Amino acid sequence: MTGRRKEGADGQKLHQSVLLDAAVDQLVTDPDGNYVDCTFGRGGHSRRILERLSDRGRVLGIDKDPVAIDFAERLAKEDVRFSSFHGSFAELQAAVEGASWQGGVNGVLMDLGVSSPQLDDASRGFSFMREGPLDMRMNPQQSxxxxxxxxxxxxxxxxxxxxxxxxxxxxxxxxxxxxxxxxxxxxxxxxxxxxxxxxxxxxxxxxxxxxxxxxxxxxxxxNRELEDLELGLADAAGQLAPGGRLVVISFHSLEDRMVKRFMRDKARGPVLPRGVPVTAKEEASDYRLVGKAIKADVEEVSENVRSRSAVMRVLERRADRNGEGA
CATH class of the missing domain: 1.10.150.170 (Putative methyltransferase TM0872, insert domain)
Incomplete structure (x- = not known):
C-alpha cells in the first residue's frame, strides 16, 4: 500500500498510490458498476475509480485506520457516489450487505500492507527509521x-x-x-x-x-494481516458479479504467495476424484486469471523506490457461466 508523495498546490505532500493507473485499468470494466476499495488509505485509488465511472457508478471505501476514514468521510461529502466503512476488509461481506450490493460487485481492489502516510507518521510506530512509540496498530482503538x-x-x-x-x-x-x-x-x-x-x-x-x-x-x-487477507479474499470472490474482477497488490512474499495460491485455486475450480463423470461445463471454474502478475515499471520505481516490490494479480468471475455460483 506504499506510495510516492508529490507536492500539492498548497505545498502539502500528497500520497500517490503504487500502480495507480494499472490497477484501475484492470478493475473498472463497467462505468455503471459497484466497486469496493478495501484499503482506502488517502483515497488515491478511490478517486481514480470515480473518474472512470458514470453518474450511476458507486465506490465503497473500507479502512481500519481512523485517520484514513476521516479522509474517506471528506470524499463522501464531495461525491455522492462514494461511501465509507470503518473496519477490516475481513468484514467485506458486512460492508457489501450494508450497501445492498450482495453478489453485485463489479470490482474489488486490495492494496495490501502499510501505507506511506502511516510509515511517515512517527507517532504510529511503523518505521524503524523514525523515533516513535512501539505501536504499529492500523486501528489504535483495537488490539x-x-x-x-x-x-x-x-x-x-x-x-x-x-x-x-x-x-x-x-x-x-x-x-x-x-x-x-x-x-x-x-x-x-x-x-x-x-x-x-x-x-x-x-x-x-x-x-x-x-x-x-x-x-x-x-x-x-x-494487525492480523494474513488472517484478514484470507477472509477478505474469500468474501471478495464470492461477492463478484459475473464479469467482476478482484485486483490485489502485494508488497512482500507472504502476501503474494497467499494471493497467488488463492487465485490459482479459484481459477482451477473444484478438484474432483478420478473416474467421476462430469460434463465440460461442470468441470470448468466460474473464475479465470487475467494475464500475468504485473509489476511497477522502471519509471515508477525510479520515482518511488517502495514500488519495486509491488506485485499485482487479477482474478475475474466469468461472464459466460449464466450467473452460476462457484
Whole structure:
C-alpha cells in the first residue's frame, strides 16, 4: 500500500498510490458498476475509480485506520457516489450487505500492507527509521500495541512470530534479546527495538536494514494481516458479479504467495476424484486469471523506490457461466 508523495498546490505532500493507473485499468470494466476499495488509505485509488465511472457508478471505501476514514468521510461529502466503512476488509461481506450490493460487485481492489502516510507518521510506530512509540496498530482503538505485546509474550511466541511473518532466520536470537532487555526495562521506542535487533544479529544482509523483517513480522501479527487477507479474499470472490474482477497488490512474499495460491485455486475450480463423470461445463471454474502478475515499471520505481516490490494479480468471475455460483 506504499506510495510516492508529490507536492500539492498548497505545498502539502500528497500520497500517490503504487500502480495507480494499472490497477484501475484492470478493475473498472463497467462505468455503471459497484466497486469496493478495501484499503482506502488517502483515497488515491478511490478517486481514480470515480473518474472512470458514470453518474450511476458507486465506490465503497473500507479502512481500519481512523485517520484514513476521516479522509474517506471528506470524499463522501464531495461525491455522492462514494461511501465509507470503518473496519477490516475481513468484514467485506458486512460492508457489501450494508450497501445492498450482495453478489453485485463489479470490482474489488486490495492494496495490501502499510501505507506511506502511516510509515511517515512517527507517532504510529511503523518505521524503524523514525523515533516513535512501539505501536504499529492500523486501528489504535483495537488490539494490543507492539510494546504491550512484547512486554508479556513468551520468548517462544516472539520467535515464532518473527519466523512465521518475517521469515527472520535469527528469530530465536532476537526473541532472547528482547526478553532479556525487558527484564531490565520495557521496550517503548522504535529505534530502541531496531538497535536491539541489530545487536542481536551475528550477520546482516546487504542493502537491508537489520530490523526490516522484525518490524514487518510484528506489524503483520499485531494487525492480523494474513488472517484478514484470507477472509477478505474469500468474501471478495464470492461477492463478484459475473464479469467482476478482484485486483490485489502485494508488497512482500507472504502476501503474494497467499494471493497467488488463492487465485490459482479459484481459477482451477473444484478438484474432483478420478473416474467421476462430469460434463465440460461442470468441470470448468466460474473464475479465470487475467494475464500475468504485473509489476511497477522502471519509471515508477525510479520515482518511488517502495514500488519495486509491488506485485499485482487479477482474478475475474466469468461472464459466460449464466450467473452460476462457484
Amino acid at each position: 494490543p500495541s507492539a510494546a504491550q505485546w512484547l512486554a508479556v509474550a513468551e520468548e517462544k511466541e516472539i520467535a515464532d512470530v518473527l519466523w512465521r511473518y518475517g521469515e527472520e532466520k535469527f528469530s530465536r536470537r532476537i526473541a532472547r534479546a528482547i526478553v532479556a532487555r525487558r527484564q531490565e526495562e520495557p521496550l517503548r521506542g522504535t529505534r530502541e527495538l531496531a538497535e536491539l535487533v541489530s545487536e542481536a544479529m551475528p550477520r546482516k544482509e546487504k542493502h537491508k536494514h537489520p530490523a526490516t523483517r522484525t518490524f514487518q513480522a510484528i506489524r503483520i501479527f499485531i
